[in-house]
């Protein structure tokens with residue numbers, strides 16, 4: 001199969017869809033890999049490294065999209081990118097379609113086959129291609145939040161860990177999945193006092209067994225969140241209902257319960273955000289203020305630590321990329337229900353139920369759409 005890896009074009013996005021080691025694995029499986037010139041340069045992955053791995057360096061994204069049978073990317077395609085996709089072409093990347101009607105319409109119109117990393121599943125009920133970036137974003141959310149709490153950034157001037165004689169900050173993590181546990185770990189490591197909320201009692205039990213008295217676990221309700229807002233310095237939004245738009249868990253009205261300069265970090269922003277006042281921001285301008293509360297809502301947080309993230313992402317995506325290339329997309333997906341769960345769009349049809357429901361499309365089950 002001819003595989004193309006374009007340079008990412010989202011604001012301050014320096015990740016690339018495949019490492020040189022990944023390109024070499026695909027080449028060893030008999031496939032041809034094209035990488036856009038300087039696609040990994042910003043994170044020290046040079047054209048020479050890709051050439052040594054057997055890849056062809058191609059000058060433009062246009063040429064990659066024109067020639068490739070499979071496109072491997074990181075972020076959802078931008079308008080100039082989805083305009084270049086065509087019927088029969090496979091797109092393998094993050095999509096986050098539910099909160100993005102324009103991209104969804106673009107993919108439907110293109111006729112391409114689009115697999116979303118974030119809805120591929122595993123045997124344990126996890127999301128193995130979302131998990132590595134959730135680990136990164138969860139860990140980063142605390143450093144981003146700690147920075148935003150600084151006075152010069154508009155924050156309340158609270159140090160997460162406090163000091164002897166002064167109490168630490170209160171951190172509230174809403175959603176105890178991969179982002180949530182990584183955020184909690186970092187915040188506890190910085191000596192903050194951490195409370196984590198989830199709707200899954202099994203997950204709360206697991207967190208309790210793991211961290212004991214160090215971590216307060218609470219069942220997530222509207223009341224539980226509202227009660228804690230007045231004393232919370234930093235809230236991390238880390239909920240997910242796979243494929244669907246995020247539920248809104250803190251309203252604009254409730255911001256006035258918080259101390260001015262307190263911080264909301266909405267990691268769930270890529271699914272539309274879990275605070276009413278969230279709107280996506282970029283690494284260039286990551287924060288804004290609403291009613292005295294600082295919001296950090298960067299939709300591609302792992303792009304900020306693009307080198308670590310690129311290796312972590314390829315580690316997870318490569319085995320499926322090899323399956324897709326070796327067997328062809330249809331057979332690879334029909335052979336593996338977990339990969340099939342990743343199919344969101346095929347030949348003009350929406351094949352993921354939560355996306356179809358949220359955006360008002362007819363839902364066609366993935367296996368049926370593939371025929």
Ligand SMILES: NC(=O)C1=CN([C@@H]2O[C@H](COP(=O)(O)OP(=O)(O)OC[C@H]3O[C@@H](n4cnc5c(N)ncnc54)[C@H](O)[C@@H]3O)[C@@H](O)[C@H]2O)C=CC1
Pocket residue numbers: 118127130131133134135137174175176177178179180197198199200203220238239240241246247249266267268269270271298299300301302
């Ligand atoms: N902004 C960014 O750059 C990034 C964003 N993300 C996003 O972060 C979000 C979380 O991802 P993961 O942790 O991997 O998901 P996950 O599936 O591991 O965890 C989500 C948790 O939320 C819980 N949950 C659902 N509804 C809830 C509610 N009402 N209250 C409390 N908990 C609730 C679930 O029970 C689950 O434990 C996703 O939207 C993901 O796309 C992930 C990586 C990077």
Ligand SMILES: CC(=O)C(=O)O
Pocket residue numbers: 075094130133134270299300301302303
């Ligand atoms: C998961 C995601 O949206 C990201 O890594 O940017």
Ligand SMILES: [Mg+2]
Pocket residue numbers: 270299300301
């Ligand atoms: Mg994102």
